[in-house]
Amino acid sequence: MSVQDLRIEFPTRDRSQTVKAVDGVDFEVLRGETLGIIGESGSGKTTLGRALVSLVKPVSGRVLHGGTDLAILRGRELRRVRADYQIVFQDPNAALNPRMTILDSIIEPAEILGHGNDASRRRDGLDMLAQVGLALEVAGRYPHELSGGQKQRVNIARVLTVRPKVIVCDEVVAALDVSIRGSILNLFADLQRSFDLTYVFITHDISVVSHISDRIGVTYLGKLMELGPAEDVIDRPLHPYSQALLSAEPLPLPSNLRPTRRIILQGEIPSPLAPPSGCRFRTRCPIAEAKCAEEVPQWRQVRNGHWAACHFAREDGHSATGANCNDQKGGSNEDAE
Ligand SMILES: Nc1ncnc2c1ncn2[C@@H]1O[C@H](COP(=O)(O)OP(=O)(O)O)[C@@H](O)[C@H]1O
Ligand code: SF4
Ligand SMILES: [Mg+2]
The missing domain is CATH 3.40.50.300 (P-loop containing nucleotide triphosphate hydrolases)
Structure with missing residues (x-):
């Protein structure tokens, strides 16, 4: 299909x-x-x-x-x-x-x-x-x-x-x-x-x-945020929303694949009647920047067969690993485990 x-x-x-x-x-x-x-x-x-x-x-x-x-x-x-x-x-x-x-x-x-x-x-x-x-x-x-x-x-x-x-x-x-x-x-x-x-x-x-x-595939407010091979999405998610979802669950995964930090999503899911401008995840995203309110992120293949809609998703996952949450948002969204 x-x-x-x-x-x-x-x-x-x-x-x-x-x-x-x-x-x-x-x-x-x-x-x-x-x-x-x-x-x-x-x-x-x-x-x-x-x-x-x-x-x-x-x-x-x-x-x-x-x-x-x-x-x-x-x-x-x-x-x-x-x-x-x-x-x-x-x-x-x-x-x-x-x-x-x-x-x-x-x-x-x-x-x-x-x-x-x-x-x-x-x-x-x-x-x-x-x-x-x-x-x-x-x-x-x-x-x-x-x-x-x-x-x-x-x-x-x-x-x-x-x-x-x-x-x-x-x-x-x-x-x-x-x-x-x-x-x-x-x-x-x-x-x-x-x-x-x-x-x-x-x-x-x-x-x-x-x-x-x-x-x-990961959906948020009527859109796909990420789609890729199951292991890759679970092990190395590209999108901040997927990272937060996955980090919140006690997954039946080997310890080396389990997320080490829990990212707590702030706030409620916005109303689908009035989704946020630009990236619709931006009101809850720990690494959102000004660009995120202005431009809808493109749905693009970031890794082989692994798609994401985030301005900052890159093949090595760096800009969307949550690693810079503390630098940009004072760490309020993270809960070290
Ligand atoms: N038949 C319908 N009439 C009006 N609104 C609907 C109908 N079906 C779904 N919706 C609305 O569309 C949105 C998505 O709903 P849904 O597809 O059921 O989501 P999910 O299965 O992920 O919970 C919700 O805001 C829901 O209220
Ligand atoms: S585009 Fe911006 S708001 Fe959306 S997920 Fe990426 S960093 Fe977060
Ligand atoms: Mg349903």
């Missing part, structure tokens, strides 16, 4: 203002990868995920699916291509009809798309049930008879029946008990190999994103 200068806006309830939920992002989703998207609540992750599967229309820019702009497709052709791009939501109940049996829910998308016949769909549905680690007797149950983790497995089986190429996973383990998150993430990894899947894994949880991603 190729996302090109994508912008998505929503009117406020009284229609007097516009929320720029996604405000000009450019990136590619590579075949077979898991692209993790991380950012605080309200940074536009869900809207971006919905746009990737054509559930929301951009005001400008576009998403190409295998080189095709879905906006120009109609009817059967549109349904066929859209089926390749599926989404699983945070709420395990979101896609399950409480009055339908689990098997009926699982086969519903294939039925709508007219795949196979009734018997073949049921066979495939039962096979998918097994693929996601559920017993066959679950088939006849109703959603309220299942745990959150089991329902999320059903949701995965449901999207698999249409054999998608890409699955957008929006906070898929956030509503689940911590003790079962690992097993669901492992299931996603197993299914990726079995079904040759590409994932866009959206989460606010750094431990989830570092566990599963090949590449990581």
Whole structure:
């Protein structure tokens, strides 16, 4: 998938203002990868995920699916291509009809798309049930008879029946008990190999994103701040926002890769109704300078395959390592550990 200068806006309830939920992002989703998207609540992750599967229309820019702009497709052709791009939501109940049996829910998308016949769909549905680690007797149950983790497995089986190429996973383990998150993430990894899947894994949880991603993108107020190979983003983040996010988390990393200093972000995330001028992270950035209020930083490839939007990000990471925070801001944003 190729996302090109994508912008998505929503009117406020009284229609007097516009929320720029996604405000000009450019990136590619590579075949077979898991692209993790991380950012605080309200940074536009869900809207971006919905746009990737054509559930929301951009005001400008576009998403190409295998080189095709879905906006120009109609009817059967549109349904066929859209089926390749599926989404699983945070709420395990979101896609399950409480009055339908689990098997009926699982086969519903294939039925709508007219795949196979009734018997073949049921066979495939039962096979998918097994693929996601559920017993066959679950088939006849109703959603309220299942745990959150089991329902999320059903949701995965449901999207698999249409054999998608890409699955957008929006906070898929956030509503689940911590003790079962690992097993669901492992299931996603197993299914990726079995079904040759590409994932866009959206989460606010750094431990989830570092566990599963090949590449990581970092969003802030509707924009991408950084995108690169997962290890590189975690080990040597280029953007001050990523540095702060990563330094705040007890990551399951070897000690030589763990951030040594915690950067505490000052202040609240600004309103998306009125994002700061220039760099929208500048009101919380420990190394902001006058230029940051005047010029929007360019989205540029700073290292090989590693992109960032910061005036001072350089290949060696020097000007954005937080090393000069003390010099410029009296160290109020840093908490030595
Ligand atoms: N359907 C909608 N109508 C109005 N505003 C919306 C809608 N969906 C999202 N927003 C707004 O867009 C911004 C981004 O939201 P969202 O994409 O849900 O972010 P995230 O998933 O990162 O929390 C928020 O300010 C949110 O209130
Ligand atoms: S452009 Fe300026 S404000 Fe934005 S992240 Fe870089 S240093 Fe901070
Ligand atoms: Mg969200």
